[in-house]
Amino acid sequence: MTLLTVRSLTKVFPGTKALDGVDFDLRAGEIHALLGENGAGKSTLIKCLTGAYARDAGTVTLDGRPIAPRSTVEAQDLGIGTVYQEVNLLPNLTVAQNLLFGREPRRFGLIDSRALRRQAREVLTQYGLDLNVDRDLGSYSVAIQQIVAIARAVALSGKVLILDEPTASLDAREVGMVFEVVRGLRDRGLGIVFVSHFLDQVFALTDRITVLRNGRRIVTEDTAALDRMRLIEHMLGRALEDEVMHSPPPARGPRAPMLRFAGMGRRGAVEPFDLAVGQGEVVGLAGLLGSGRTETAETIFGLRPAQTGSAADENGPLRLASPRAAIAAGFGFAPEDRKTDGIVADLTLRENVVLGLQARRGWMRPIPRAEQNRLAEDYIKRLDIRTSGREKPVGELSGGNQQKVVLARWLAMNPRFLILDEPTRGIDVGAHAEILHLIHDLVERGMSLLVISSELDELIAVSDRVIVLRDRRHVAELTGAEISGETIMRAIAAAPAEGAA
Amino acid sequence: MNTRALPLYVTIAIFALAWVVCWLQFPAMASTRVIGNLLTDNAYLGIVAVGMTLVILSGGIDLSVGSVIAFSGVFIAVMLRDTGLHPLAVFALLLALTTAFGAAMGGLIHGLAMPAFIVTLAGMFLARGAAYLLSIDSVPIQHEFYKTLQGAYWLMPGKGRLTLIGVLMLAVFVLGMVVAHRTRFGASVYALGGGEATARLMGVRQGRTTVLVYAFSGLMAGLSGIVFSIYTGSGYSLATVGTELTAIACVVIGGTLLTGGAGYVIGTLVGVLTMGLIQTYIVFDGSLSSWWTKIVIGILLLAFILLQKGLVRLSQARMAA
Numbered sequence: 001m002t003l004l005t006v007r008s009l010t011k012v013f014p015g016t017k018a019l020d021g022v023d024f025d026l027r028a029g030e031i032h033a034l035l036g037e038n039g040a041g042k043s044t045l046i047k048c049l050t051g052a053y054a055r056d057a058g059t060v061t062l063d064g065r066p067i068a069p070r071s072t073v074e075a076q077d078l079g080i081g082t083v084y085q086e087v088n089l090l091p092n093l094t095v096a097q098n099l100l101f102g103r104e105p106r107r108f109g110l111i112d113s114r115a116l117r118r119q120a121r122e123v124l125t126q127y128g129l130d131l132n133v134d135r136d137l138g139s140y141s142v143a144i145q146q147i148v149a150i151a152r153a154v155a156l157s158g159k160v161l162i163l164d165e166p167t168a169s170l171d172a173r174e175v176g177m178v179f180e181v182v183r184g185l186r187d188r189g190l191g192i193v194f195v196s197h198f199l200d201q202v203f204a205l206t207d208r209i210t211v212l213r214n215g216r217r218i219v220t221e222d223t224a225a226l227d228r229m230r231l232i233e234h235m236l237g238r239a240l241e242d243e244v245m246h247s248p249p250p251a252r253g254p255r256a257p258m259l260r261f262a263g264m265g266r267r268g269a270v271e272p273f274d275l276a277v278g279q280g281e282v283v284g285l286a287g288l289l290g291s292g293r294t295e296t297a298e299t300i301f302g303l304r305p306a307q308t309g310s311a312a313d314e315n316g317p318l319r320l321a322s323p324r325a326a327i328a329a330g331f332g333f334a335p336e337d338r339k340t341d342g343i344v345a346d347l348t349l350r351e352n353v354v355l356g357l358q359a360r361r362g363w364m365r366p367i368p369r370a371e372q373n374r375l376a377e378d379y380i381k382r383l384d385i386r387t388s389g390r391e392k393p394v395g396e397l398s399g400g401n402q403q404k405v406v407l408a409r410w411l412a413m414n415p416r417f418l419i420l421d422e423p424t425r426g427i428d429v430g431a432h433a434e435i436l437h438l439i440h441d442l443v444e445r446g447m448s449l450l451v452i453s454s455e456l457d458e459l460i461a462v463s464d465r466v467i468v469l470r471d472r473r474h475v476a477e478l479t480g481a482e483i484s485g486e487t488i489m490r491a492i493a494a495a496p497a498e499g500a501a
Numbered sequence: 502m503n504t505r506a507l508p509l510y511v512t513i514a515i516f517a518l519a520w521v522v523c524w525l526q527f528p529a530m531a532s533t534r535v536i537g538n539l540l541t542d543n544a545y546l547g548i549v550a551v552g553m554t555l556v557i558l559s560g561g562i563d564l565s566v567g568s569v570i571a572f573s574g575v576f577i578a579v580m581l582r583d584t585g586l587h588p589l590a591v592f593a594l595l596l597a598l599t600t601a602f603g604a605a606m607g608g609l610i611h612g613l614a615m616p617a618f619i620v621t622l623a624g625m626f627l628a629r630g631a632a633y634l635l636s637i638d639s640v641p642i643q644h645e646f647y648k649t650l651q652g653a654y655w656l657m658p659g660k661g662r663l664t665l666i667g668v669l670m671l672a673v674f675v676l677g678m679v680v681a682h683r684t685r686f687g688a689s690v691y692a693l694g695g696g697e698a699t700a701r702l703m704g705v706r707q708g709r710t711t712v713l714v715y716a717f718s719g720l721m722a723g724l725s726g727i728v729f730s731i732y733t734g735s736g737y738s739l740a741t742v743g744t745e746l747t748a749i750a751c752v753v754i755g756g757t758l759l760t761g762g763a764g765y766v767i768g769t770l771v772g773v774l775t776m777g778l779i780q781t782y783i784v785f786d787g788s789l790s791s792w793w794t795k796i797v798i799g800i801l802l803l804a805f806i807l808l809q810k811g812l813v814r815l816s817q818a819r820m821a822a
Contacts, residue, residue: 072702073704076704088699088702088703089699089703090691090692090695090696090699090700090703090762091695092505092691092694092695092762092763093688093691093692093695094503097688097691098703101688101692101703101704102685102703102704102705104685104688106685109684110679110683110684111683111684111685111688113683134503135503136503136504136505139503139504
């Protein structure tokens with residue numbers, strides 16, 4: 001029986017079509033995985049269902065009735081409950097208060113705490129939990145908090161339960177606990193939407209899978225009928241038939257080793273890894289969302305300092321305890337989310353370009369204005385930044401040009417090792433090619449690069465070597481002719497030795 | 502036991518210990534006279550601290566209350582001097598005024614998404630200025646009804662006087678406890694203090710709760726102003742300067758987390774009494790300067806802030822383990 005039907009749902013944001021005619025069905029008594037890489041439209045779809053966003057076109061029917069919730073509370077009343085990755089309850093209230101918040105039993109207008117405790121205990125027994133409901137929720141583990149959040153969502157809504165990466169911060173045993181609860185709810189006839197980027201969990205738990213990519217539905221299939229390899233093809237969007245052959249950049253001869261990272265790792269971010277980067281070499285990092293690519297970069301750059309391991313260059317060991325130390329060592333990092341971590345939107349193009357250089361010189365020695373102008377003009381020309389002038393606030397430029405400004409800032413500091421996290425995300429096709437061209441230019445001049453990208457073609461086109469990550473581990477290294485879409489995807493898809501739950 | 506209750510137990514333990522130390526030195530400390538005076542002398546502070554407790558629990562702050570108390574005193578004194586209104590009518594008028602004043606500040610804080618610190622700071626200057634506007638000089642209150650109020654007490658065994666305003670403060674604390682711990686409004690206040698975004702997700706009506714919290718604080722400040730005018734028998738625009746800070750200190754010493762979301766109204770009562778106890782000790786001793794009160798309060802405050810930081814660390818470490 002179909003519980004929730006979504007037909008040609010469309011949601012447009014300025015500049016992008018986040019959802020483009022998406023269809024989605026949820027049956028009562030099934031767990032339906034919703035998968036896709038960053039920007040595929042998963043969260044937009046969920047937000048349209050839970051009333052956080054208003055859709056631009058399309059229909060949503062629940063139990064045969066068309067619905068259009070305008071707030072999460074309204075969606076809840078209609079029967080759609082949501083549990084997010086970050087726990088959605090208040091750690092400073094007791095378990096009982098959290099479970100029954102807003103629906104506390106009252107006597108003579110006052111909260112009846114005895115009835116409150118009793119009702120809370122009754123709810124939790126259904127989930128096999130025997131907690132002291134008078135204790136603060138915050139004193140329980142995240143898994144218990146997550147189950148309490150599920151219990152509250154089900155009690156409030158009771159038809160559709162959306163789990164948005166509910167297991168992201170849980171260990172394997174806790175994931176098992178949460179799965180037990182979710183399976184129990186499926187057997188009670190709820191329709192459950194499960195969003196996760198842990199493929200093992202998806203295969204272990206779900207009945208059907210829907211894959212979104214670039215705001216479109218790619219496929220909906222029974223989990224049992226879909227194998228890992230095909231699923232990853234759907235998610236990354238390239239069939240093996242139209243393989244782009246790896247055309248390695250003209251052999252540049254053996255590269256002098258430059259940087260060496262040995263056993264670097266950080267608990268909860270990335271398992272210890274070894275990585276060597278040669279002079280003028282491009283190392284690509286491939287893997288699905290959440291596999292530890294960005295975490296690897298952040299560890300190297302000292303943003304999340306490594307807890308184990310060491311780094312060294314040809315002159316001896318390097319200390320990379322903070323971004324400042326990493327910059328002093330000649331590193332640069334253009335982060336994934338340039339809007340929040342890269343540009344300073346209210347400052348002008350010129351100010352953004354000189355920012356890094358000025359910080360290195362120290363504020364006591366300002367860069368002369370003429371020099372600033374020269375630098376800005378120079379990079380506008382070299383990187384072909386489309387702007388009406390160097391004094392335009394960077395926030396008003398297009399995504400591709402903002403990215404170029406971030407690059408210009410690093411290039412002005414002349415680093416020897418530059419990390420680019422998703423350098424082409426959200427950039428139009430023309431600018432895309434220019435950025436790739438720029439990467440080749442930089443390598444020609446002897447700079448070493450670490451490039452992270454979800455687009456395999458891009459990685460294949462620029463990398464001398466590709467490291468594949470899965471579940472926060474570096475699992476494979478591909479060199480030269482080994483690099484192809486197929487080998488990368490096989491490395492991602494290879495079933496891990498120990499399965500989670 | 503919940504870790505957030507720990508500061509409350511520490512407060513009670515410190516208060517009990519301090520009392521015993523005082524009592525060993527001055528046995529008269531345990532007499533009902535001292536106890537009666539402790540309640541009477543701190544009645545206005547206790548009442549305003551109840552309002553402050555709710556504000557702080559919600560994650561806010563109200564700096565205007567000291568000025569509102571002074572304004573209330575002057576307002577009552579001037580109204581009784583210049584109009585023929587009965588004090589009870591003046592009280593009703595005043596409470597409506599201060600409650601509306603608090604609600605307006607709450608409305609601004611929510612509506613303009615401005616920090617409570619700045620809005621209530623403006624409120625503080627406004628109320629103080631309004632008090633000056635009414636009268637620069639101290640205005641005595643000479644109404645027959647006031648004499649009745651001031652003379653109303655119950656003689657406890659041991660000749661201690663349980664005054665009307667002392668009883669009123671205790672009643673206000675009971676009211677505060679019921680509101681904070683036994684109503685949905687109270688639960689919303691704790692929820693807001695725990696995290697605004699999450700509270701909204703859980704269905705808290707943020708605007709309504711914010712306005713009500715500051716309105717409640719305004720009401721308490723007005724009530725405190727009435728009590729203060731009964732206590733001093735006059736209205737003076739320069740009175741109770743800095744009382745808002747003393748009230749905040751009482752709340753924090755009482756175990757409420759300054760960032761909101763955790764604490765108990767009863768803790769504030771213990772905080773007020775602790776402060777009163779120190780003052781009483783200084784009076785008994787006779788040789789100590791009254792500035793010692795401030796020094797001890799400062800040390801206590803610092804100790805409590807450190808204690809709370811330690812507890813937060815502790816619970817985080819437990820979560821990580």
